Amino acid sequence: MTRLTAPQRIGSYTIERLLGVGSFATVWLGYDAVLDARVAIKVLAENWSHDLRVRERFLDEARLLRRLEHERLIRVHTVGELPDGRPYAVLAWADRGSLRDRLAHGEIPAPTALRLLGEVCAGVAVLHRHGVVHRDLTPGNVLFRSAGPDAPDAEQVLIADLGLAKALAAASGLTARAGTPGYMAPEQDDPGAVVDTRADVYGLGRLGVRLLAADPSGAHPHPPRPAPQIRLRDGVPPGVAAVLARATAYHPGDRYPDAAVLHAALARASGSARRPASPVAASTRQGPPPRRPRRSLLTGVAVVVAVALSQVAAEPGGTGSGRSAGDAYTTGPLTVALPPGWSATGATWAGQYGPDGEPEPALVMSPRPRRWAADPQLPGAFVGLSAATAARTTPAGFLAERTHGDCAPAPARTTRQAGVEWTVVLYACDQGRPRIVESAGRHPDGSALVYVQIAPPVGSGPEFVDTLLAGVRVR
Missing domain, CATH: 3.40.1000 (Protein Transport Mog1p; Chain A)
Known part of the structure; x- marks a missing residue:
């Protein structure tokens, strides 16, 4: 693997270290000396910089997050352009990593995992209220950020990486295959299918299976019809199984219509319907903080994923x-x-x-x-x-x-x-x-x-x- 040389500065930010490298972007940890704050700076990969549509998708994500500006979504501070013309986005740094990192270190206790799933549903519901479908809900796209010095043991649960997100009006006509196997709704693999909020409901259901099922390794990229019965871990209310089964139904029409309805169903099944949801979740960590994997991909930032196989660019310098x-x-x-x-x-x-x-x-x-x-x-x-x-x-x-x-x-x-x-x-x-x-x-x-x-x-x-x-x- 080619070793990347860290730039000394990007815009007004001093670069401290590399956070990760993805197929479409490189992410650096930057420091703002004026505000005494660290940020994540996502830079479009050089070999994709020639393609107008990839650039559009990169900048669309930043514009969308900036427009929504919600405490359950990763915030965008600004965008800019490097001297070579590549765009970059300055994001809030999710300093406590991703759900993928935590699952790599062991299962999360069932009650905490159930509460966490509700927080993720609430975050996706924000997107759905604004007419946006995410289309790639995975553990790597659920991030954690410290809630602040007044609550050192609490943290925010954030939805990140909207590189695949589209306004529903556009997504309804989208035919490109996009998403992560195991979490991607079946219709996303069908070139002629309509993709809407129910695809996100499927992704949320698969997240629930990963967090709450007794055998989460049973996830399949192409689920059978009908889906197998979901056996829950000890400590999960039995009614949750029926909620996850409906969320992960093969046909979109058999699922909940959006994340808000799924969230309400989860609350009823878990007996927490009367408990108001809070944007700040109790820490899901038990004991000392887990060690970060050495090769973690884009740890603590908006994870960059493949947008669609058809998005292209000529390699520079060729x-x-x-x-x-x-x-x-x-x-x-x-x-x-x-x-x-x-x-x-x-x-x-x-x-x-x-x-x-x-x-x-x-x-x-x-x-x-x-x-x-x-x-x-x-x-x-x-x-x-x-x-x-x-x-x-x-x-x-x-x-x-x-x-x-x-x-x-x-x-x-x-x-x-x-x-x-x-x-x-x-x-x-x-x-x-x-x-x-x-x-x-x-x-x-x-x-x-x-x-x-x-x-x-x-x-x-x-x-x-x-x-x-x-x-x-x-x-």
Whole structure:
């Protein structure tokens, strides 16, 4: 594993140490000397920084948390941009780690685990009240933060990592597979299914099974129909089993409609319906604090997870495997005709792997290819080739996974260029880039999907897009 060199500063914060590295971001512990406070600073990974949609998702999470600003959610202090154009988000530091860390050190006593599950349900209910579905509720996304010096033994239970969260209006049309096996609702693995608050109810139910079942290792990524009977640990009221069974029902219609209703059902089953929920939970730790795992992933911060397999970016600095020839650029089997004044860089499609396990080819082209994703004034394009994607979906299906939530799409059109039948969708946006074009087609022999994301120059029309697509060739 490559050793990361810690930056001395990010923005106005002094960097103390690395907290963790995920697939999509690196998180550092920063210190604010003015406020005498520590923060978690999440920086978008360099190999994803070229992709507009990944950047959107990264910044959307920060905007969403900032907008909701609730004591049950990780707070965002500010966002910024590094000199190389990568965005970062400054978050409150969850100084007492995650539920995943604690479960790694042994089971939590049943009464405490039941109370904790209620706190998590209350946090997710905040999201649901604001029309947001999380879609990836796991022990790693439940964090703990000290309640304050006046209550040293108490702590806040926080919901984190909304990188997969979407407004329900957008999520209802989302077809990308996203979530963590074992906690992901069955419909999230169905490209045509509607994903709504009931997917979160399923995730909460699976968290409950992990916390309260006598055999939590019986969790399966693809639950059977019907689900097996849940046998609870000693000390858990027997009525809780029926609540968890309904929450984890295979069909969404058989579950509770949202987290608030699930929370109320848990309270009734546990005999705590009359006890008001408090945002500050008693500490779930018993005895001395557990040792932190040496290789804990993003301990004490918003855990970064894979957003969706279709989200892509060309790796920077990959020009060694590409070559220019006049007005064309080639990397692997991809060759593109460069518009006047444009150059290209890239070698592989980050996060996308072929049947042989090797990264699939991609490139970025623009007047300044290393800056185009960070600079909304720059036109440019990402081009990727994927045999794995062609095996699982159609070009139209792939584009349906890549909607832009804050933009209005025009009706899809088709155009045939250089032997490829392209599906093209133009998005008009109110902020950032005024237009983004998503396009995809099959290689003439059907073996691979060719994907092109374009930020066209200001004033250009569909002719520019068609000319650019006509210049994409695959050997």
